[in-house]
Amino acid sequence: MQRRIRTDRSASSARNGKTSIGVYKLLKDTARAVGGALVFSLPMLMTMEMWSLGFTIDRLRLALLMVLAVPLLTELSHQIGYEHTVRRTDDLMDAMFAIGVGGATALILLICFGVVHHAMPPEEAIGKVAIQTVPAAMGALLARSQFGSRSEDKIVEKKETYPGEMFLMGIGALFLGFNVAPTEEIVLIAYRMTPWHALAVVALSLFVMHGFVFALGFRGGAELGPDTPWWSALVRFTLPGYVLALLISLYVLWTFERTEGAAFSQILLTAIVLGLPSSVGAAAARLIL
Amino acid sequence: MVEWLTGIASGCLLLALVGYLLFLAVFENGEAPTLVLAPESVTQTAGRFHMRFTLTNQGDSAAAEVRVKARSPEEPSPAGEVVFDYVPAGSTRRGTLVFAGDPAVLRIALEVVSYREP
Structure with a gap:
């Protein structure tokens, strides 16, 4: 009798231990995600233009951004996941968790800053939080690879693929592009530039990108080794990477309504200006992510 | 491949x-900005006349702080003004001026009075 009670007690304490480990892991994961969301979105949360974009942005464009964020974050979770055979539903859950954490972080901070308050129409508050949610969610998701891995014992070097490499470059471009695109300065720089300046920025972007590609030894279908000629890496990684960065810059500018009523040449110049940070983000993605 | x-x-x-x-x-x-004003429509809302117009920069360089004023020969005092932060080359911006009377009766004319280089 005595013995039986003891076993029962130890079984229940083991069960308690298991749930407390589960709660501990959830808390730790959430804290890590909030940390990542803060690191990535604080610059945007404290940018005035982002607040006004919250109510001026075209609702359809905002909705498109939110909808696109789901497959984007799911694929990102797949790309940075350490486990080799991670299931797609797990990735989707990760993406949803990141969006939840990102949205909550943005909401709490915007309330603290007095940007979102009770006297505001709900549309405006929702717009202000929604536009911040995407970068914050990216940060929340990336925190896993930034602040240590989910399961240190299971680190398996993933096989790098060319589309995977391009995807990560795109995420890097989107992240840095998102950070600077809302500011007035991007369009202002474009207004002040002549086409000669634009040509110099294109050359500089390509040069900087190629430096990163070269220094980080990009992988893909074929590894870049010391015997790979420089032009091979330039054609296979730098040029597509830069075009990708420009296209993402155009998308971000369109989302933030920086292309409204502007001439074609002006849109192009603005995309080239935003293309500089975007291309640095794209090339450095391997370093950051 | x-x-x-x-x-x-x-x-x-x-x-x-x-x-x-x-x-x-x-x-x-990079020739100087060429700013062209074109009235678009006049609508009456809450007893006031809202005159919508477009401002297009047909030159090769951008203009900043473009000041558009309305003048009426009927009233000596300036009828109102709008300031556009930036009007880049080849771009179009929209603005609205609000009047107490019908702009057609007041014979309102719009003009660009000043701008600066960005």
């Missing part, structure tokens, strides 16, 4: 971009 095809396609796009920029650099010589 895919890598090379993507690379070559990107290279062609960038060449086109550089070509276009060179074309702009050679053939657009």
Whole structure:
């Protein structure tokens, strides 16, 4: 009798231990995600233009951004996941968790800053939080690879693929592009530039990108080794990477309504200006992510 | 193979971009902003007349703080003004001026009074 009670007690304490480990892991994961969301979105949360974009942005464009964020974050979770055979539903859950954490972080901070308050129409508050949610969610998701891995014992070097490499470059471009695109300065720089300046920025972007590609030894279908000629890496990684960065810059500018009523040449110049940070983000993605 | 095809396609796009920029650099010589005003519509809301207009910069360089004023020969005092932060080359901006009376009766004329280089 005595013995039986003891076993029962130890079984229940083991069960308690298991749930407390589960709660501990959830808390730790959430804290890590909030940390990542803060690191990535604080610059945007404290940018005035982002607040006004919250109510001026075209609702359809905002909705498109939110909808696109789901497959984007799911694929990102797949790309940075350490486990080799991670299931797609797990990735989707990760993406949803990141969006939840990102949205909550943005909401709490915007309330603290007095940007979102009770006297505001709900549309405006929702717009202000929604536009911040995407970068914050990216940060929340990336925190896993930034602040240590989910399961240190299971680190398996993933096989790098060319589309995977391009995807990560795109995420890097989107992240840095998102950070600077809302500011007035991007369009202002474009207004002040002549086409000669634009040509110099294109050359500089390509040069900087190629430096990163070269220094980080990009992988893909074929590894870049010391015997790979420089032009091979330039054609296979730098040029597509830069075009990708420009296209993402155009998308971000369109989302933030920086292309409204502007001439074609002006849109192009603005995309080239935003293309500089975007291309640095794209090339450095391997370093950051 | 895919890598090379993507690379070559990107290279062609960038060449086109550089070509276009060179074309702009050679053939657009940054002449002064040419600001053209065009009234669009007049609507009456809550007893006031809202006059919508477009401002287009047909020149090659951007203008900042473009001040548009309305003048009426019927009333000596200036009828109102709008300031546009930036009007880049080739771009169109919209604005609205509000009047107590019908702009057609008041014979309102719009004009750009000042701007600066960004």
